[in-house]
Amino acid sequence: MLPDDKTLTEQGFSDVSSGRVMLIACGALAHEILAIKRLNKWDHLDLMCLPANLHLYPERITDAVEAAVHKHKQTHRNLFVVYADCGTGGLLQAKCAELGVEMVAGPHCYSFFEGVETFAAHDEEITAFYLTDFLVKQFDAFIWKPMGLHKHPELRDMLFGNYTKLVYQAQTQDPALEEKAKDCAARLGLAYEYRFTGYGDLASALKAQAEFT
Amino acid sequence: MSDQEDDIILAELDDEELVQQMFDDLYDGLREEIEEAVNILLSREWAPYRVLTEALVGGMTIVGQDFRDGILFVPEVLLAANAMKGGMAILKPLLAETGAPRVGGMVIGTVKGDIHDIGKNLVGMMMEGAGFEVEDIGINNSVEAYLAAMEEHKPEILGMSALLTTTMPYMKVVIDTMVEQGIRDEYIVLVGGAPLNEEFGKAIGADAYCRDAAVAVETAKEHVARKHNQATA
Numbered sequence: 001m002l003p004d005d006k007t008l009t010e011q012g013f014s015d016v017s018s019g020r021v022m023l024i025a026c027g028a029l030a031h032e033i034l035a036i037k038r039l040n041k042w043d044h045l046d047l048m049c050l051p052a053n054l055h056l057y058p059e060r061i062t063d064a065v066e067a068a069v070h071k072h073k074q075t076h077r078n079l080f081v082v083y084a085d086c087g088t089g090g091l092l093q094a095k096c097a098e099l100g101v102e103m104v105a106g107p108h109c110y111s112f113f114e115g116v117e118t119f120a121a122h123d124e125e126i127t128a129f130y131l132t133d134f135l136v137k138q139f140d141a142f143i144w145k146p147m148g149l150h151k152h153p154e155l156r157d158m159l160f161g162n163y164t165k166l167v168y169q170a171q172t173q174d175p176a177l178e179e180k181a182k183d184c185a186a187r188l189g190l191a192y193e194y195r196f197t198g199y200g201d202l203a204s205a206l207k208a209q210a211e212f213t
Numbered sequence: 214m215s216d217q218e219d220d221i222i223l224a225e226l227d228d229e230e231l232v233q234q235m236f237d238d239l240y241d242g243l244r245e246e247i248e249e250a251v252n253i254l255l256s257r258e259w260a261p262y263r264v265l266t267e268a269l270v271g272g273m274t275i276v277g278q279d280f281r282d283g284i285l286f287v288p289e290v291l292l293a294a295n296a297m298k299g300g301m302a303i304l305k306p307l308l309a310e311t312g313a314p315r316v317g318g319m320v321i322g323t324v325k326g327d328i329h330d331i332g333k334n335l336v337g338m339m340m341e342g343a344g345f346e347v348e349d350i351g352i353n354n355s356v357e358a359y360l361a362a363m364e365e366h367k368p369e370i371l372g373m374s375a376l377l378t379t380t381m382p383y384m385k386v387v388i389d390t391m392v393e394q395g396i397r398d399e400y401i402v403l404v405g406g407a408p409l410n411e412e413f414g415k416a417i418g419a420d421a422y423c424r425d426a427a428v429a430v431e432t433a434k435e436h437v438a439r440k441h442n443q444a445t446a
Contacts, residue, residue, distance in 0.1 A: 058407065085378045089408030107379045126326050126353065148288025158291050162328035162352055
């Protein structure tokens with residue numbers, strides 16, 4: 001059973017049963033990965049999620065992924081890292097190449113949910129701030145509180161003043177989440193845009209792993 | 214802040230106590246207190262440059278160190294920077310009048326495609342505090358914008374900042390263009406930003422990667438001193 005978002009944010013999650021393919025993923029992707037697994041009946045894919053809040057310290061992601069790879073390569077024939085670059089400046093990709101494991105392409109989950117090529121074509125969107133389903137749900141834990149806005153709302157424009165709009169990239173169609181995303185945009189003083197992406201490149205990346213084995 | 218600290222009357226503190234209190238107030242991001250303390254030191258005949266270096270920069274250096282060590286986080290640093298800004302606003306016109314020493318000049322901006330300027334702003338402020346003339350060209354700068362600013366202001370240093378993995382390679386575009394135009398060696402190129410590292414700085418041909426604002430100031434001072442020594446050798 002999938003733990004709540006707070007656990008995914010702070011502690012991570014592990015669902016190991018088949019011992020064939022291990023997906024080492026960001027906790028922010030747990031819902032989507034399990035949904036894709038369920039839809040396709042890919043029971044041979046195991047999942048371990050590192051805490052999603054590693055994104056607040058991207059310099060720690062590479063070491064955490066490396067430790068997880070070392071741990072699970074004893075028990076799994078194939079490993080796949082379900083992180084994009086995620087602010088590691090290419091270090092995660094280099095580490096995965098060194099360890100001989102594949103990872104998802106792209107700079108962030110924002111790009112692979114929308115499709116890396118489509119996302120890269122948005123030259124006009126440098127002032128967009130993106131939220132996914134998980135980030136909408138965890139807006140306070142991931143953005144509002146770590147940025148100190150719960151105590152110092154006057155920092156908002158120093159932090160977000162160069163952004164013009166919030167783009168909610170929805171993986172699922174959920175009116176309640178959409179309302180929450182609108183509220184997030186209002187709190188940040190940004191225009192709001194809704195964009196349904198579904199699972200994007202994440203689905204095809206997992207399909208390649210599922211069918212390869 | 215405790216009630217006891219609320220009762221502190223800045224004007225009643227001696228100079229040493231006041232500077233210590235300013236360190237605490239900068240740390241706590243108390244802009245009004247910093248502005249008041251700056252005015253008190255000026256009224257005691259402190260030179261503006263001394264107020265800047267001993268009180269404000271001294272205090273911000275502690276903030277920078279604690280940020281580096283993971284004791285303080287971005288919001289606290291921004292509040293401290295905002296407090297320092299209040300003090301700087303009082304001192305800046307006075308520094309110009311009193312002829313404070315000029316260490317060097319810097320053009321600084323975030324690269325094309327990148328709007329994240331918190332780090333760049335902190336570096337600019339700390340560099341100004343250290344006596345550099347800083348020309349901040351803002352966010353989302355093309356190679357042409359950097360070159361035009363360098364041509365206009367003739368700084369010793371070019372500073373480039375990026376937060377995104379997707380935008381940081383643009384730093385190399387700027388440096389390569391400087392090489393093509395035969396002007397690369399006229400400038401000290403410093404780069405910084407969360408996803409960067411020392412290897413990246415070397416790979417793109419920068420003079421140094423600076424992991425935070427305090428390091429940027431120290432690195433800038435070293436490189437400028439070296440450049441001056443070479444020029445006079």
